[in-house]
Amino acid sequence: MLPEFWFVLIAVLWAGFVLLEGFDFGVGALLPVLSRDETDRRLLLRTIGPVWDGNEVWLLTAGGATFAAFPEWYATIFSGFYVPLALILLGLILRAVCLEYRHKVESSRERAWLDRGLVLGSALPAVLLGVALANWVRGVPMDAGYNMTGSLWSLLSPYALLGGVTTALLFTFHGSVFIALRTTDELRARALRLAGQLGPAFVVAAAIWLGWSLSLRGSAFAAVLAVLAVLAAVGAVLAVRASREGFAFLGTAVTSALLPPFVFACMWPFVLPGRGTPGLTIEAAASSPYTLKIMTVVALLVTPVVIGYQAWTYWVFRQRLSRPPVSAVDLRDDVAVGR
């Protein structure tokens, strides 16, 4: 009972991560596409400035919870997906440092370099997370001690690469809708236009990838989640057409939050399906009943509080961001960058 509960809870943590960090990655990756000058860049990044770090903690908590509740799972995937994980970490480190330090350097040349790091650091995890999730659904070869045995290249199947494309499109779609929701005027219009292009592309990629996933390891419940995810994305696309970014964000948020539960539903009753072998089951990977009980108490006490204060943060920073009147803007930077 408790192991299944924790499987669901970790799916929820992943859902929180994709829902929240999804738009952070999107905003970071779209920085050069949506900005025309330094003021634009500041506005774009400011939409995630107060929240990105708290959003990232959903991933750290998912990792920590996996360690505590399913040590065998944690050990298997973190050592098995060694290279992709190392690249995701590289991305997260680059993004964190570049995002914060770009506002603290003087010269526009340094800032331009940090912005490149920020874009790379946002795009890299956006693609690789999809590759990893796809491999979870597809299953990986493992030995009797649950050590993954496939080579790095075996992780890069066409199906897994399509998974990477799907998450990259999801995060950029979600991110552009988020920007439309958080800005005004020209930036908002630009973000809506881009969302109008990314949205349909995502729907197509997602439909193929979700269908492919179901054909590999389907279940009725997973199919329901997949249909809901696609419907929400279609709703978001229609809302973008109507310039209703509030509803569009609701749609991309639902799609994002359904993606990890879909992957987890496909894997059920495994935490990592095997290829050739059945795989690592929820029961086999779980911690002792005592540890799970302790962690359940802590999670049930703390998680609602966390959701409460994070929600409050979004409420505090709910105001849309606008360009200041032209006279108040220092444009020297843009001249220096040579736009």
Add this chain to the structure above:
Amino acid sequence: MSTESLARWQFAITTVYHYLIVPMTIGLSVLVAAFQTAHYRTGKPEWDAAARFYGKLMIVSFTLGVATGIVQEFQFGMNWSDYSRFVGDVFGAPLAMEALVAFFLESTFLGLWVFGRDRLSPRQHLATIWLLATGTVASAYFILAANSWMQHPVGWAFDPVSGRAELTSIWAVLTNTTQLVTFPHTIFAAFMTGAGVVLGVSAWHLRRGITSHADGAMHLRMHRATLRASAVVVLGAGIGVSAVGHLQGQVMTDQQPMKMAAAEALFETRSSAPFSLFTIGDEETLDSRFEISVPYGLSLLAENDPNAEVLGIRDVQADSVTRFGAGDYVPTVWLAYWTFRLMIGLGAVSMLLAAIVLWRQRRGRVLADRRLLKVAGWAGLLPFAANAAGWIFTETARQPWLVYGVLKTEDGLSPGVSTTEVASTLVGSTLLYAGLGFIALRIFLKISRQGPITPVSDADPWLSPPDHRPDPEQSAPEPALVD
């Protein structure tokens, strides 16, 4: 190099680096919270300026701590999967609690503190910095509970069916005797580190004297106030570190006799053992050739009794062989010996500097003592090295154990991870960290030299135009920090 050595080097480099940053963040966040509280209570502009100024330095530090901390959370599974499998049931719990309780708190409230000035009431804004500071301290508690379990495993039992260590009492893990001395020792050291930075920066500005800035007089008052406050904290926290360190030494002698013996390069068991200040020894034959020492010092340190018997390396090795089977249970003695001394020595020197600064500033005389102000900058650097030395000591002198008496380091590795993989991430992370450190240090020094910016503005820190004031330091002497 073997995969084991590479994985150990990687853990050492990423952890020591991470832990250069973290104590500064913990110390600065608490000090900034204190400065902001002082302003909230007294309304004095210098405290406001101090909270904002050191707050900026805290953000630079916090960012690098977060970025390098992500690796820590995942490295156990990447390079040490057999360790994770074996201990996850126990070790994972404090780690998950750290993320859930501490990481969320500090990260979310950092955002509110940085961007919320014009959106929150002064009271709410003050609460956010204290919640952030609470998060950083709570984070230390959980991760140190996890580490203390590796030093002295409690509250667990071996389950023969699952073949792993299983938790039997979370309370025992969170109130491990090792933890109860390690946590205050580490937190006091973090306060010393943060306060050391404030001391160094204040001293540098005071040495430059009053500036032509319209608020120059107020800035001077601020630097004097922060110099005094930080010297008090360095000294007070230093006394705390030493007092707790003494207790810790006794716990260590009891729980890990080999570590104490290695720290002292004490090869033979003896009563009325002296505390060695300097030794040249031979690790092959386990003999010391030359040494300078304080009579009865070690016996006092270890057992509070000048005549107490302290176990030597040879006897602990023999005892370990009887208990755990054949093997080499002696850590790298020279490393343990010198890092132990470095930790204590550097901590003591920074306490001494703080004490001199406090003594000299009674009637404002410190301002005239330019040499002292220059030297005081070093008090800002020493605690960093002392922290690193302390961790290198406590982790390497536990070897060959990963979990003391339970799991050896060689048995904790990831079986499926190749030497090439570990080698490439080792090189990659080292280069990346070096690059980030270079950028961070430049920003840190730039902000430090710039000093407080007044009149203060509650404008959004990312949206307001960049501060294009000419750098007043361009023609000024280099700061004491980099002298």
